Amino acid sequence: xxxxxxxxxxxxxxxxxxxxxxxxxxxxxxxxxxxxxxxxxxxxxxxxxxxxxxxxxxxxxxxxxxxxxxxxxxxxxxxxxxxxxxxxxxxxxxxxxxxxxxxxxxxxxxxxxxxxxxxxxxxxxxxxxxxxxxxxxxxxxxxxxxx
Amino acid sequence: xxxxxxxxxxxxxxxxxxxxxxxxxxxxxxxxxxxxxxxxxxxxxxxxxxxxxxxxxxxxxxxxxxxxxxxxxxxxxxxxxxxxxxxxxxxxxxxxxxxxxxxxxxxxxxxxxxxxxxxxxxxxxxxxxxxxxxxxxxxxxxxxxxx
DNA sequence: GTCTCTGCAAAGCATTTGCATGTAC
DNA sequence: GTACATGCAAATGCTTTGCAGAGAC
Numbered sequence: 548x549x550x551x552x553x554x555x556x557x558x559x560x561x562x563x564x565x566x567x568x569x570x571x572x573x574x575x576x577x578x579x580x581x582x583x584x585x586x587x588x589x590x591x592x593x594x595x596x597x598x599x600x601x602x603x604x605x606x607x608x609x610x611x612x613x614x615x616x617x618x619x620x621x622x623x624x625x626x627x628x629x630x631x632x633x634x635x636x637x638x639x640x641x642x643x644x645x646x647x648x649x650x651x652x653x654x655x656x657x658x659x660x661x662x663x664x665x666x667x668x669x670x671x672x673x674x675x676x677x678x679x680x681x682x683x684x685x686x687x688x689x690x691x692x693x694x
Numbered sequence: 695x696x697x698x699x700x701x702x703x704x705x706x707x708x709x710x711x712x713x714x715x716x717x718x719x720x721x722x723x724x725x726x727x728x729x730x731x732x733x734x735x736x737x738x739x740x741x742x743x744x745x746x747x748x749x750x751x752x753x754x755x756x757x758x759x760x761x762x763x764x765x766x767x768x769x770x771x772x773x774x775x776x777x778x779x780x781x782x783x784x785x786x787x788x789x790x791x792x793x794x795x796x797x798x799x800x801x802x803x804x805x806x807x808x809x810x811x812x813x814x815x816x817x818x819x820x821x822x823x824x825x826x827x828x829x830x831x832x833x834x835x836x837x838x839x840x841x
Numbered sequence: 842g843t844c845t846c847t848g849c850a851a852a853g854c855a856t857t858t859g860c861a862t863g864t865a866c
Numbered sequence: 867g868t869a870c871a872t873g874c875a876a877a878t879g880c881t882t883t884g885c886a887g888a889g890a891c
Contacts, residue, residue, distance in 0.1 A: 625776065627774050627776055629772065629774055629780075629829070633776075647817060647818065647821060647823055649823065650826055656821045656823075658817050658820075658821070660813050660817060662809060662813050663810055663813050663814075666807050666809050666810050666813075667810075667832055670794060670805050670807060670832065671794065671832060671834055673805075674794060674803045674805070674836075674837075675836065675837035675840070676794055676796065676803075676832070676834035676835060676836055676837070677834050677835040677840055678832060678833075678834040679797055679833050679834045679835065680832070680833040680834075681832055681833075682776070682829065682830070682831045682832070682833065683829070683830045683831075684829045684830075685814055685817065685818060685823070685825060685827070685828055685829070686825075686826050686827040686828075686829065687818055687823035687824050687825040687826045687827075688823060688824040688826065689821075689822065689823055690821075690822035690823070693822070693824055
């Protein structure tokens with residue numbers, strides 16, 4: 548299942564690369580594979596560290612450039628949890644969703660609320676905007692930390 | 695009306711300062727007054743530049759520290775439009791609201807949707823979180839830029 | 842007088858950029 | 867062979883911090 552996600556992501560990458568006449572490099576494949584393996588909400592720095600473990604030759608800049616590429620290719624999306632660095636999450640084979648995060652311990656829940664999505668669509672329509680991304684993050688204190 | 699907002703903000707600041715046994719300094723007053731005057735979605739850097747115009751002695755760090763103070767005092771809130779720096783907005787005498795922003799030109803509309811607020815409350819309740827902040831920003835292409 | 846606040850400059854991060862070299866096509 | 871991609875190191879931009887002196891209470 549993780550394997551399938553990875554294949555799907557790689558397929559999407561190569562489709563995007565050939566569509567845009569960009570080059571398929573081993574780095575891009577390796578970075579994408581590692582990114583998918585890591586699970587979610589990854590920092591460029593965290594991904595760079597993970598990559599170093601089995602291919603120490605991949606540079607800092609390449610990781611940053613690859614992540615931007617993945618966003619353009621609609622393989623990943625940016626998340627900003629206001630913790631100092633941008634995080635990336637794979638959107639391959641995933642339901643759209645939002646996040647609620649504990650301000651104390653960082654515990655996070657993903658949720659999907661259809662009524663919110665619809666309201667967002669209506670708002671965009673009302674103001675004549677073509678909706679591209681939705682950044683919706685709730686901050687609170689989780690049950691454990693409330694005790 | 696702007697005057698009243700400013701007075702309200704200053705009052706809230708001094709209440710917070712005495713509650714927390716912190717000191718009322720002229721810098722804090724000046725920074726708050728200028729912040730309110732500037733209107734909304736201000737960067738620390740922008741505020742610093744504005745301040746330099748009539749009091750060149752206020753330092754960088756003081757502006758950053760003051761803005762954090764205003765957030766703690768519930769005079770301002772942080773906004774992250776993913777444009778590289780944190781923005782601050784006064785919440786004194788204002789309805790709660792969210793933003794929809796044009797990815798091309800930056801045009802921005804504020805909106806308030808009660809159904810979204812309620813859905814957020816329900817989600818927080820469902821997962822047992824005590825809701826503290828809501829970060830909800832939509833990105834799209836505005837009517838002008840779509841033409 | 843004490844303790845906090847300020848201004849300055851330096852430090853700290855995350856991210857981007859310039860450039861020479863490498864490599865996909 | 868010709869772009870485009872990469873790695874490196876330097877640069878950039880935002881924000882924080884350490885510290886000595888200034889100011890509030």
